[in-house]
Amino acid sequence: MANDESWFGKFVNELHEKPWFKCAGAWTLVPIWARLTPVKPLPGGVRPSIQPGDNLQSMMNLIMPLKTENRSPIGRAAAALAIAKNRDQIFAGLDNVGTVHFARFVIVNDNICMFSVYDGDFTNYIRDFIATIGSAFNDVVKLVEGGDAVTPCEENVEAFIQWIHEHDLYQVPDTPTDFLRDQEYLEGDKAVSPVNDDLTLLPRKLVLQLRANKNVSLGSGYRAYPGYSVAQVRKQLQLGW
């Protein structure tokens, strides 16, 4: 970090704020950087925490691009109908799986998105859903790019869960060191590797990462109260669980 304060270091690190650079950078510099320092896409979803309470109310942000032939008002309507048709099933599923707080389906451009808040381990959540309302998943996923390879989900459980995981947005941590740790984690196969905490590199690293992960979640969602499970809330409200 000897040249931290050097004019060149300062120049490079402030580049992303300059309007001329934004243009030149996007088309030329970033691809060159990316060639020189290849960055792998970071996996989506929350990382399991060692604090039991932190594994409640986790957010899933699925962005699923519709198949090319469905990228039209007709295709988007088909996606909307697939959800509407399965409405009752989805409610039944929420009831039986018991670990989902909220689930929303949203169409953004030609993507069908599912945003949900769930308790516990991600793979258990998806697996339990496959077991209860697999056919509803199938109806939606078969409209989506790459969906044919993993449906019917009941017969492709492992591949389906992996596919969903890959479509879940990377959650950019709130603290820079956690972000750098995520990057290091992906590089090495060790559970913990020494982290390069040189924060002056952060802007560059973030740009490259956002090139690899085009859509991301900023943070892991913010809550107005500590995490409680669905059943804890239902019990407290005397709704039965």
Added chain:
Amino acid sequence: MFDLADVQGNILRGYTGKPHVRYLILEVADAMAARRWLAASISGRYHGVPQITTGDWGTAKPETCFNIGLTYEGLRALGTPSSSLAMLPNEFIAGMTASAAKLGDVGHSAPEKWPAPFNEPKRIHLIATIYADKVEQLEQIQQRALDRNALTLLGTREGCTFPGEKERDFVHFGYRDNISQPRFEGVPDSQRHPDRQPKAPLGTVLLGHPTNLEGLTWRVPQPAELGHNGTFNAFRVLKQDVAGFEKYLDQAASFLLQHPRVEELLPPGNEEKIGKGLSRCEALREIVAANLCGRWRDGTPLALSAEIPDPKMDLTDFDYVGVGDSRCPHGAHIRRCNPRGGQIVQRIANNSRRLVRRGVPYGPPYDPAKPFERDEPERGLLGNFIGASLGAQFEAMSCDWLNLGLQDPRITGSNDPISGANDPRTSWFDLPLTSGDPIRLHGLPEFVSTRGGAYTFLPSISAIRYLGSLTT
């Protein structure tokens, strides 16, 4: 139909008559030689490589038993085609250390703290297990198994059941273990303790058979002879802090002695019924121990007899509904691991996460006459948690049920009292009382810590033959 002779014996049989168990942790030194070794292990004809014990013993009980498990790295080192490797489940490919946070392998239990050979997980390729009556037999079989051209011995682990006809089912912490197992149609050994739980479909423990989750099938790695009738195992070296456990029982008993509602927990005069000659404090210790596990130390289920241990009670024929529900703490170890028919949050999961457990204690029994010596030797459990899906069974149980308590809002946010990664600053456990609110215990430390382990694939006999015949 399914052929017992195609399945490795340790999956469906407990080998309860063989007290000595040794694990050989091995690395493939040469792929070709290792494949020859595998081929020999099912024919038993080449250089005396011990023969793999199958599930079909015919008329003669084998004198010793020998079984193997392969890690992902092991399958790769043997030259398994990449198309087959790609069909293995993610958690198996990534290996046990990658699931550390889910399994509670943090702090003292973190993989970085594991001693050799578990400090180099990628080098662990094959884990062979020898089961015998005598230690000398372990030696003999080990000699025969070690073909230096084929395999490098990275380390061993050895366990032994406690000596004595009565003691052999007991484990450190003083509980009777090896009682509950899933029962399978057509598998005689699994019927040892009939109960009222639904029989487990074979797919609970073998790939290629129907699972408990209706319509769901786990991916069977192809070719079929590789995956079919195989299964996965979580091998765990679990260190038990027996001195710490006993000390905690003291601490909890003194707390309870002062508690205004202690008489509900232990009506005066009941001490004798809990154990011969027990003082009030000693009886309370036993009550705490029983509640943490869900069974009295002699095995009596609390769901059947919450007040006193009763050897006349059935060991497994109980459920957590009605009186059984209120008698057994929601957070007790066996209830967390298997909620049976009791109410849980994940309604579809009551019977779908069951595991076949094969464990043996290691280290000398703890001597209460010499407690709290500085240099307690390491002791614990060499545990095998077997199921057709690591993700849907072992990991699901460890992560959501043991470590988070997600299945019941009354225990959510607390860890398993026996095997959980507890921190005394935050841990708690509720002792149920018939009159209403439970008594909450605090300050449980971590009694069990992980000292190694690996996810292995337990191949069928056909799979071993297939692997032995690979030529690449």
